[in-house]
Amino acid sequence: MRVAVVGCTGLVGETMLRVLEERRFPVEELVPVASHRSAGRQVTFAGRSWPVQPLSESVFAGVQLALFSAGAAVSREFAPLAVRQGAFVVDNSSAWRMEPDVPLVVPEVNAGALDTLKEPAIIANPNCSTIQLVVALNPLHRVFGLKRVVVATYQAVTGSGREAVQQLKDELSLGRAPHPVYPHPIAMNCLPHIDQFLENGYTREEMKIIQESRKILGEPELAITATAVRVPVLGGHSEAVNVQLVKPFDLNQVYRLLEEAPGVQVVDEPTKNRYPMPITAAKRDEVFVGRLRRDPSAENALNLWIVSDNLRKGAATNAVQIAEYLLQRGVLNR
Amino acid sequence: MRVAVVGCTGLVGETMLRVLEERRFPVEELVPVASHRSAGRQVTFAGRSWPVQPLSESVFAGVQLALFSAGAAVSREFAPLAVRQGAFVVDNSSAWRMEPDVPLVVPEVNAGALDTLKEPAIIANPNCSTIQLVVALNPLHRVFGLKRVVVATYQAVTGSGREAVQQLKDELSLGRAPHPVYPHPIAMNCLPHIDQFLENGYTREEMKIIQESRKILGEPELAITATAVRVPVLGGHSEAVNVQLVKPFDLNQVYRLLEEAPGVQVVDEPTKNRYPMPITAAKRDEVFVGRLRRDPSAENALNLWIVSDNLRKGAATNAVQIAEYLLQRGVLNR
Numbered sequence: 023m024r025v026a027v028v029g030c031t032g033l034v035g036e037t038m039l040r041v042l043e044e045r046r047f048p049v050e051e052l053v054p055v056a057s058h059r060s061a062g063r064q065v066t067f068a069g070r071s072w073p074v075q076p077l078s079e080s081v082f083a084g085v086q087l088a089l090f091s092a093g094a095a096v097s098r099e100f101a102p103l104a105v106r107q108g109a110f111v112v113d114n115s116s117a118w119r120m121e122p123d124v125p126l127v128v129p130e131v132n133a134g135a136l137d138t139l140k141e142p143a144i145i146a147n148p149n150c151s152t153i154q155l156v157v158a159l160n161p162l163h164r165v166f167g168l169k170r171v172v173v174a175t176y177q178a179v180t181g182s183g184r185e186a187v188q189q190l191k192d193e194l195s196l197g198r199a200p201h202p203v204y205p206h207p208i209a210m211n212c213l214p215h216i217d218q219f220l221e222n223g224y225t226r227e228e229m230k231i232i233q234e235s236r237k238i239l240g241e242p243e244l245a246i247t248a249t250a251v252r253v254p255v256l257g258g259h260s261e262a263v264n265v266q267l268v269k270p271f272d273l274n275q276v277y278r279l280l281e282e283a284p285g286v287q288v289v290d291e292p293t294k295n296r297y298p299m300p301i302t303a304a305k306r307d308e309v310f311v312g313r314l315r316r317d318p319s320a321e322n323a324l325n326l327w328i329v330s331d332n333l334r335k336g337a338a339t340n341a342v343q344i345a346e347y348l349l350q351r352g353v354l355n356r
Numbered sequence: 357m358r359v360a361v362v363g364c365t366g367l368v369g370e371t372m373l374r375v376l377e378e379r380r381f382p383v384e385e386l387v388p389v390a391s392h393r394s395a396g397r398q399v400t401f402a403g404r405s406w407p408v409q410p411l412s413e414s415v416f417a418g419v420q421l422a423l424f425s426a427g428a429a430v431s432r433e434f435a436p437l438a439v440r441q442g443a444f445v446v447d448n449s450s451a452w453r454m455e456p457d458v459p460l461v462v463p464e465v466n467a468g469a470l471d472t473l474k475e476p477a478i479i480a481n482p483n484c485s486t487i488q489l490v491v492a493l494n495p496l497h498r499v500f501g502l503k504r505v506v507v508a509t510y511q512a513v514t515g516s517g518r519e520a521v522q523q524l525k526d527e528l529s530l531g532r533a534p535h536p537v538y539p540h541p542i543a544m545n546c547l548p549h550i551d552q553f554l555e556n557g558y559t560r561e562e563m564k565i566i567q568e569s570r571k572i573l574g575e576p577e578l579a580i581t582a583t584a585v586r587v588p589v590l591g592g593h594s595e596a597v598n599v600q601l602v603k604p605f606d607l608n609q610v611y612r613l614l615e616e617a618p619g620v621q622v623v624d625e626p627t628k629n630r631y632p633m634p635i636t637a638a639k640r641d642e643v644f645v646g647r648l649r650r651d652p653s654a655e656n657a658l659n660l661w662i663v664s665d666n667l668r669k670g671a672a673t674n675a676v677q678i679a680e681y682l683l684q685r686g687v688l689n690r
Contacts, residue, residue, distance in 0.1 A: 170653055174508035174596035176546045176585065194528055205629040210590045212510045212634055214647050214661045219626040223649030245653035249596035249661065251510065253587050256544045262508035262583035264598075292553040295539040300546055313548050315557030319504055319579035327548045327583065 023048050023356055026085045026109065028100065029092030030054035030065050030074060033180055033187075034114055037338035038089050039067050045342055048349070048356050055081050057092070085109040087354060089341050101144050110354055111144045112341045116226075119146040119234055126237050128153050129343040130285040131160040136344070139353055145344055150336030151175050151227065151250065151259055152234040157309040157335070158328045159265065161283040162276065163239055167268030169322070170245040173231060176253045176260040177216060178300060179208060181332050190254055204252065213252040225250055258300025259332040267322040273314065276324065280311050285335070290314055298329035306331055307339045357382050357690055360419045360443065362434065363426030364388035364399050364408060367514055367521075368448055371672035372423050373401050379676055382683070382690050389415050391426070419443040421688060423675050435478050444688055445478045446675045450560075453480040453568055460571050462487050463677040464619040465494045470678070473687055479678055484670030485509050485561065485584065485593055486568040491643040491669070492662045493599065495617040496610065497573055501602030503656070504579040507565060510587045510594035511550060512634060513542060515666050524588055538586065547586040559584055592634025593666040601656040607648065610658065614645050619669070624648055632663035640665055641673045 025042070029035040035056070042049055054065045056074045064071040075081045077096065082088060082104040090097050090104075090113040097117040104111050118124040125135040126146045136145065148156075155173060162168065179186040185203045192199035193209035204213060217226035224232075227250040236244045281288050289298050290312040298310030313327035330336055348354035359376070363369040369390070376383055386406045388399045398405040409415045411430065416422060416438040424431050424438075425448040435445045435452065452458040459469040460480045470479065482490075489507060496502065513520040519537045526533035527543035538547060551560035558566075561584040570578045615622050623632050624646040632644030647661035664670055682688035 172506045172598045172653070174583075176510065176587065206633060207635060210588070210635060212587065212589060212594045212663075214594070214596070214631050214633075215626070215629065223626065223647070225626075247598060247651040247653040247657070247659060249508075249598075249647065249659055251594070251596065253510065253546060253589075254544070255546060255588065260546045260548070260585070262548070262585065262596075264506045264581060264583075292549070292557065292559075295549065297548050299540060299548075301541060301544060313557070313583065317581040319506070319581040323581070325581060325583055329546075 023087060023354070024051040024053060024085045025049045026053035026055055026082060026088040026104070028055040028077065028088060028090045028096065031056045031060045031063060032091055033184055033333055034091040034337045037333040038091065038341060039065060041334065041338045041342045043068055045346070047342060047345065053081055053085055079103045082107045082109055087112070087345050089345070090114060091337065105142045105144060108142050110142050110345070110348055112147055112344045113144055114147040114337055114341055116149065116230060118144050119148060120237065126234060127344050128156050128238055128340060129347050130283070131156050132238050132240065133347050136347055137351070139348070147337065147341045147344065148234045148238060149227070149230040150181055150332040151177065151231050151261065152238070153336050153340050154259060154309045154328050154330035155231065155261060155263065156235055156238045157285045158280065158311050158326065160239060161279045161286070162265060162267060165279060166271050166322070168241065168244060169266040169268045172264040173246070173248040174262045175248065175250045176255065177250060178255040178257045178259055178332055179252065180257045181259065187256065190256065208252060208254050210254060214249065216250040216252055255300050257331060257333060258303045258329055259336060260298070260300060261328040263326050263328055264317060265324055265326065266320050270322050271324070273316055273324070276314060285309055286311055288312065298327055300329060303329045303331050305334070307335050309335055357421060357688070358385040358387060358419045359383045360387035360389055360416060360422040360438070362389040362411065362422060362424045362430065365390045365394045365397060366425055367518055367667055368425040368671045371667040372425065372675060373399060375668065375672045375676045377402055379680070381676060381679065387415055387419055413437045416441045416443055421446070421679055423679070424448060425671065439476045439478060442476050444476050444679070444682055446481055446678045447478055448481040448671055448675055450483065450564060452478050453482060454571065460568060461678050462490050462572055462674060463681050464617070465490050466572050466574065467681050470681055470685070473682070481671065481675045481678065482568045482572060483561070483564040484515055484666040485511065485565050485595065486572070487670050487674050488593060488643045488662050488664035489565065489595060489597065490569055490572045491619045492614065492645045492660065494573060495613045495620070496599060496601060499613055500605050500656070502573070502575065502578060503600040503602050506598040507580070507582040508596045509582065509584045510589065511584060512589040512591045512593055512666055513586065514591045515593065521590065524590065542586060543588050545588065548583065550584040550586055589634050591665060591667060592637045592663055593670060594632070594634060595662040597660050597662055598651060599658055599660065600654050601658070604656050605658070607650055610648060619643055620645055622646065632661055634663060637663045637665050639668070641669050643669055
């Protein structure tokens with residue numbers, strides 16, 4: 023199969039290449055695409071070097087699958103052009119996620135949203151914080167019903183790309199960053215500010231968590247709120263989540279449900295100091311869930327702590343899983 | 357006045373000395389006390405050097421005020437001995453906080469709990485995370501009533517003392533810490549683990565936030581839950597707080613209330629990138645509140661973001677404020 027990776031030199035794009043390799047996705051011809059600034063660069067994939075192509079409409083000729091991770095503006099312009107030339111597009115930007123006709127998919131949760139697809143189309147890959155949240159919440163939602171969800175995130179700098187990683191490293195080693203991407207230092211700090219602020223006082227990131235979770239879980243009215251915070255962590259997003267369920271639950275039943283849930287790994291032996299953490303979630307594809315405990319402050323409520331590698335399950339792995347599903351269904355052909 | 361500071365070489369103890377100086381607390385004779393390991397050391401206070409006294413019953417002779425910050429075991433043993441010798445003890449440990457007869461005080465909230473004191477006694481200084489939370493919640497509680505509170509904390513390593521600061525610094529500079537105090541690395545990590553785990557799955561820190569808030573606010577049944585997380589921040593605790601109020605509110609009214617509330621500074625101009633952060637709360641005594649926004653996921657709900665310097669308002673400043681109140685009331689004599 024001819025596969026394009028748009029934004030191949032970014033942190034997510036690079037991770038997409040690694041995940042495609044690891045999972046032995048049937049890539050015969052790789053089309054690594056980036057901006058003109060990356061012209062002349064090569065990427066390594068499946069043991070050989072591939073020249074990076076500057077982004078233009080023509081790179082999509084003959085491409086059957088295009089994974090986009092080059093920002094919303096690029097996706098808005100080029101994803102339809104790729105589709106028109108016969109490619110299924112899995113788009114990691116926010117450009118298409120809330121379009122009613124565009125499936126927004128976390129395979130463990132709503133792969134079925136892909137079942138009506140027969141022809142090349144855009145499929146949206148959700149926000150990193152949303153993916154790990156819905157993977158953990160979906161099993162509870164199916165069995166007990168979600169009444170209300172309150173999320174506080176602890177998000178890593180890799181979620182803002184390579185320049186943000188540099189900012190953190192510069193601040194830690196030099197005391198200041200020559201080219202900051204955040205409006206304030208991130209070293210030794212917490213920034214309650216991810217993406218732009220909106221009229222309602224929420225950030226775009228917070229609204230993504232709210233709106234995308236509703237769409238993926240198929241609950242357009244789900245009561246959910248979020249505070250999204252950047253922390254000085256390199257990789258791995260964490261979430262403190264308070265959930266009120268509709269039906270009464272037994273905590274052991276919740277454990278079993280989560281242990282059996284696809285994509286979830288329960289890590290919850292607090293007295294042995296075992297709980298999910300960014301440093302142990304790194305380079306893993308699972309969504310790690312722990313600190314499960316009943317919350318007596320509301321009926322049928324519990325607290326949990328959810329951690330996942332934001333570049334993998336939060337972005338690249340989820341996108342590749344979507345492509346794998348299309349392949350299994352025979353919509354995407356080898 | 358003869359004032360003892362027990363634990364004077366620790367981060368909180370040192371901050372107590374600085375705050376006593378800054379606020380010109382009428383210290384005539386300082387008795388800096390620490391463990392035998394600190395024997396021979398000196399502390400600087402009010403322009404002169406004072407020899408550190410090793411902890412023993414006799415150091416409290418003639419002491420009118422003793423500020424303790426040397427751990428619960430020390431406080432349990434020595435605070436009553438200090439009181440017996442005529443000292444008012446303000447104790448920063450968790451030893452006495454939940455004793456029904458011991459006032460647990462945040463002056464902006466419940467200074468009145470001190471009004472019945474006539475004779476030397478132990479007064480408990482609350483947990484750092486609790487103090488900043490109740491300072492911000494109290495005005496809302498008084499006017500609208502608190503129906504339910506969900507807290508997620510982002511706590512700095514200074515809350516664990518000097519060795520924890522060293523762990524973070526060593527991990528950042530050497531890649532590892534020779535003498536870690538946390539069970540896992542804290543650099544580039546989030547630890548959902550502060551203080552010990554209890555049978556119910558909560559940590560002691562989380563239960564302190566829950567139980568101490570109830571006691572200080574005078575609401576023994578307050579519906580409140582917490583997740584306490586250590587983040588790689590040097591100083592300044594942050595909290596993402598979701599509040600359901602009993603009565604309907606207007607957001608402007610909430611702003612005004614908080615702006616007028618003692619000890620609170622509202623920092624909430626998101627479009628100018630102004631919101632509370634650990635690095636800007638450092639060395640300040642206020643509790644900074646921002647990111648105020650209505651939460652449509654529940655009736656009369658709002659989200660807020662609360663940051664304060666955990667060594668100052670979260671510990672030393674609050675303790676000194678308690679002493680100042682006793683002084684003003686004439687219970688403590690110059």
